[in-house]
Amino acid sequence: MSDPRIQLLEKNIRDIPDFPKKGILFKDITPLLAHPESFNACLELFEERCARLKADTIVGLESRGFIFGSALAARLGLPFVPARKPGKLPSKRVRVEYELEYGTDCLEMHEDAMEAGARVLIVDDLIATGGTAWAAKQLVRELGATVAGFAFVIELAFLHGRDRLGDSPIESLCVYGGG
DSSP: OOOHHHHHHHHTOEEEETOSSTTOEEEEOHHHHTOHHHHHHHHHHHHHHHGGGOOSEEEEETTHHHHHHHHHHHHHTOOEEEEBOTTOOOSOEEEEEEEETTEEEEEEEETTSSOTTOEEEEEEEEESSSHHHHHHHHHHHHTTOEEEEEEEEEEEGGGOGGGGGTTOOEEEEEEESOO
């Protein structure tokens, strides 16, 4: 039987048809964030499922990954590192450009964001095609750290984003379209 906390999360993820463009079914986490019991359940599940990864640093992906990643880091007493879109970080940074289905994008981190050898958990609200998560993995490696794994609230399995992440452990709480 499914964990009732997963059912609570799914109940508080709203479908928005045709956003941001026609044909897309957007998974809106705003109701989950507005429901403290759901948000707490999400963090509990991440703690339980990711404990085996023995991460010592959390990276959150812009922007919704900041919400989940920073809260999880605070809960676990770990450092939090933001991975940002270009032009948002004030200090020296490393950058990775990556392919999207409709073009390219970039992701950056401060070059002193983590210790070499750190074990990093990369957190985001959603994995679709996996491009942003893949870019974060490249940045972590460039900084001399190791990706311990990934944690996502939502996985759109039909887009096969996890295939892009190689053999890194992946924890997705709510999986859609995996059948």
